[in-house]
Amino acid sequence: MRLSGADIVLECLKRIGVDTLFGYPGGVVLPLYDRMPAHPEIHHVLVRHEQGGGHAADGYARASGRLGVALATSGPGATNLVTAIQNAMMDSVPTLFITGNVARELLGKDGFQEADATGIIMPAVKHNYLVMRADDLAYTFAEAAHIAQTGRPGPVHIDIPKDVFLEEAEFTWPEEVSIRGYDVPGAGDDELVRDAAAIIDDAERPLIIAGHGIILGRAWDELVAFAEKIGTPVLNTLLGLGSIPADHALSYGMLGMHGSYEANIAASTADVVIALGNRMDDRAMGRFADFNREAKVIHVDIDASEHNKNIPATVAIVGDVKQVLPQLTAAVQTGAHAEWVREVDTLRDEHTDSMAVPSGPELSVQHIVTRISELSPEATVVTGVGQHQMWAAQQMTFTRPHQLITSGGLGTMGFEVPAAMGAQAALPGQRVWSICGDGGFQMTLHELATLLDEQLPVKMAIMNNGFLGMVRQWQELFYADNYVSVSMSQPDFVKLAEAYGIKGLRVTDIESVDAAIKEANDHPGPVLVDFQVEAEGNVWPMVPAGASLAETIETPDEVTA
Amino acid sequence: MKHTVVAMVEDRPGVLTRVASLFRRRGFNIDSLAVGTTEEQGISRMTIVVDGDDGIVQQVEHQLNKLIDVVKVSDLTGEDTVTRELVLLKVRCGAINRRGVLDIVEIFRAQVIDLSPTSLIIQVVAEEDRLDALVENLRPYGVMEMVRTGRVAMTRGEQTAAVHEEEPDELQRFHTESGRRPEGELPFTSK
Numbered sequence: 001m002r003l004s005g006a007d008i009v010l011e012c013l014k015r016i017g018v019d020t021l022f023g024y025p026g027g028v029v030l031p032l033y034d035r036m037p038a039h040p041e042i043h044h045v046l047v048r049h050e051q052g053g054g055h056a057a058d059g060y061a062r063a064s065g066r067l068g069v070a071l072a073t074s075g076p077g078a079t080n081l082v083t084a085i086q087n088a089m090m091d092s093v094p095t096l097f098i099t100g101n102v103a104r105e106l107l108g109k110d111g112f113q114e115a116d117a118t119g120i121i122m123p124a125v126k127h128n129y130l131v132m133r134a135d136d137l138a139y140t141f142a143e144a145a146h147i148a149q150t151g152r153p154g155p156v157h158i159d160i161p162k163d164v165f166l167e168e169a170e171f172t173w174p175e176e177v178s179i180r181g182y183d184v185p186g187a188g189d190d191e192l193v194r195d196a197a198a199i200i201d202d203a204e205r206p207l208i209i210a211g212h213g214i215i216l217g218r219a220w221d222e223l224v225a226f227a228e229k230i231g232t233p234v235l236n237t238l239l240g241l242g243s244i245p246a247d248h249a250l251s252y253g254m255l256g257m258h259g260s261y262e263a264n265i266a267a268s269t270a271d272v273v274i275a276l277g278n279r280m281d282d283r284a285m286g287r288f289a290d291f292n293r294e295a296k297v298i299h300v301d302i303d304a305s306e307h308n309k310n311i312p313a314t315v316a317i318v319g320d321v322k323q324v325l326p327q328l329t330a331a332v333q334t335g336a337h338a339e340w341v342r343e344v345d346t347l348r349d350e351h352t353d354s355m356a357v358p359s360g361p362e363l364s365v366q367h368i369v370t371r372i373s374e375l376s377p378e379a380t381v382v383t384g385v386g387q388h389q390m391w392a393a394q395q396m397t398f399t400r401p402h403q404l405i406t407s408g409g410l411g412t413m414g415f416e417v418p419a420a421m422g423a424q425a426a427l428p429g430q431r432v433w434s435i436c437g438d439g440g441f442q443m444t445l446h447e448l449a450t451l452l453d454e455q456l457p458v459k460m461a462i463m464n465n466g467f468l469g470m471v472r473q474w475q476e477l478f479y480a481d482n483y484v485s486v487s488m489s490q491p492d493f494v495k496l497a498e499a500y501g502i503k504g505l506r507v508t509d510i511e512s513v514d515a516a517i518k519e520a521n522d523h524p525g526p527v528l529v530d531f532q533v534e535a536e537g538n539v540w541p542m543v544p545a546g547a548s549l550a551e552t553i554e555t556p557d558e559v560t561a
Numbered sequence: 562m563k564h565t566v567v568a569m570v571e572d573r574p575g576v577l578t579r580v581a582s583l584f585r586r587r588g589f590n591i592d593s594l595a596v597g598t599t600e601e602q603g604i605s606r607m608t609i610v611v612d613g614d615d616g617i618v619q620q621v622e623h624q625l626n627k628l629i630d631v632v633k634v635s636d637l638t639g640e641d642t643v644t645r646e647l648v649l650l651k652v653r654c655g656a657i658n659r660r661g662v663l664d665i666v667e668i669f670r671a672q673v674i675d676l677s678p679t680s681l682i683i684q685v686v687a688e689e690d691r692l693d694a695l696v697e698n699l700r701p702y703g704v705m706e707m708v709r710t711g712r713v714a715m716t717r718g719e720q721t722a723a724v725h726e727e728e729p730d731e732l733q734r735f736h737t738e739s740g741r742r743p744e745g746e747l748p749f750t751s752k
Contacts (some may be wrong), residue, residue, distance in 0.1 A: 118575065119578070122575070122578065122579065122582060123582050123586060126629075127629040130574070130575075147629060179629060180571075180632050180724070181570075181571060181628070181629050181630055181631050181632040181633075182629050303627070304623045304626065305620065305623035305624050305626070305627055307623075308616060308619065308620075309620060
């Protein structure tokens with residue numbers, strides 16, 4: 001079947017199973033847009049900024065576990081995507097980014113709206129392509145979709161010159177792709193699994209740290225089975241929250257810079273640390289050199305380059321957690337570490353203050369997110385980056401995978417609205433709450449218009465304290481209260497919402513919180529709630545940057561600026 | 562410690578950029594990088610000399626392996642290998658002191674490949690320490706210009722670093738016929 005390049009691209013997307021495309025048109029992608037009406041199976045969402053489209057694809061992928069796809073034009077369209085691409089890269093989100101480029105004969109000539117998108121994006125993706133012939137499109141898309149969604153998932157970028165969209169080629173969809181430089185790890189090495197099992201069997205205080213890999217690898221049931229067999233606490237990284245239900249007896253929440261006291265101390269005193277599907281990064285593990293030097297570390301990850309990168313592993317198993325966990329579960333003895341679990345419970349019971357929800361009278365973010373979680377327990381929660389993100393991670397109850405969608409690795413402010421938009425597009429009929437910072441919200445608020453266009457009923461809660469809260473907290477604690485460029489006057493968010501045709505609510509006191517959340521939940525369309533919260537709340541506990549987890553600070557008095 | 566890492570890579574546009582960018586970003590120190598074609602069509606061989614401890618070199622290998630265009634990575638350090646490097650040296654040298662230079666050339670089993678009244682070009686293929694010694698001995702005469710290719714290495718005996726894994730016919734056709742490996746027509750080719 002001979003088709004134009006544009007038709008081939010759209011056919012490929014359909015074969016891949018793409019139903020939604022977040023995009024923004026422009027000169028060089030016009031041939032593609034021209035053919036879209038002929039492919040109604042793909043719904044194009046017209047975003048208001050390419051970064052928004054990129055984050056939407058990311059949110060779509062995280063909410064559904066399916067490939068998220070964003071499209072942009074050449075030059076500024078492509079460069080506007082970069083933040084979203086790097087965000088997906090850092091958090092291993094299966095995404096496909098398509099950009100148009102100038103016609104082949106103009107490449108490298110600095111023509112109108114030309115940017116070296118292939119070169120600019122190369123270090124921010126798992127792989128990328130510049131497709132120079134329509135003949136190559138089908139194979140390239142098949143390969144790209146395979147790479148994005150297998151192994152350690154990640155973003156893949158395809159750059160297509162304008163005239164390639166117009167060129168005709170024979171279209172055949174390759175049923176299989178074969179890439180000799182790309183292996184997808186499966187089961188773990190049996191001998192290493194036996195070594196790991198022996199260490200776990202000997203452990204007195206084993207501890208599991210479950211990360212995003214459990215969710216990406218769809219291994220949540222396997223995780224719970226493993227944890228239950230050895231009977232030991234499970235901590236989560238920020239992105240691992242939801243991999244074990246928060247209400248499970250062995251679930252002990254998040255560790256790290258703003259992890260709970262008991263989690264950080266448990267991680268610092270365990271004799272065996274079992275890290276599953278996470279990259280042991282600095283925000284989770286604290287200062288690498290001083291992370292629990294006594295512990296033996298078992299590190300299971302699909303990406304061999306994560307082993308021994310930050311923290312040396314006693315046993316490093318390369319493999320898919322979905323396959324390695326059953327191997328480990330079969331190899332270990334049924335354990336009971338009741339004493340150790342009690343020890344962690346005691347820590348938890350004795351150190352409740354730092355994470356206690358303030359009872360008022362000021363309106364605290366902790367109270368609001370707790371109430372959202374309690375009043376919409378099934379909701380998918382998308383956050384921005386900063387204090388509100390940490391409070392959401394600490395206080396909200398995540399009982400299922402894909403429930404928390406947050407920018408972990410890159411820490412992208414402005415993620416909250418477009419990613420929630422993408423999540424809602426993937427989850428029609430389900431509730432999505434976006435917990436927004438007042439700073440981050442203003443970075444990408446243009447997507448309010450898209451929400452209305454697309455009738456996506458995202459509920460947005462702006463934690464409006466008039467500050468860039470986390471920056472202010474650091475200036476207070478580590479820069480002697482020297483507040484520089486951190487306080488900001490805010491627009492009237494309610495009027496702003498109304499200007500976009502979206503319902504706006506304002507909450508200024510603790511008594512009105514529940515009513516506003518319920519009103520938002522009951523409203524059929526998108527809602528923005530401006531929660532005017534206390535100005536200078538701080539997130540506790542805290543591990544100062546560069547400190548070890550054992551140095552977790554519980555209260556402000558312990559800070560020596 | 563210096564490690565010799567061999568990466569067999571797909572001969573595609575951008576592959577050198579990917580590898581170079583990786584080294585820069587991860588802060589790996591490269592002493593030399595030599596790239597060339599191999600016995601297998603569509604595969605290039607990169608010989609990379611990296612300075613660092615075993616942990617760093619393990620990271621180098623793993624990070625290289627993550628690149629889709631890198632087919633196989635081997636660390637030849639500690640293997641029984643032959644390593645060679647080619648050097649061209651332009652040395653200031655007239656009739657008066659030529660004999661001295663030629664003595665050195667002979668001792669090092671180098672070759673004179675160009676001669677002018679005031680200079681000559683010496684070519685030598687050897688291991689690096691011998692090259693270094695040659696350069697030291699020629700320095701007093703005046704080394705005007707030097708170019709080194711960087712180390713290449715090969716294991717002795719039967720063992721190889723080669724890929725030996727044929728691309729499926731369909732893919733090979735795709736690569737060669739469809740211009741995924743075009744020659745000279747792309748603005749962003751790696752070589």
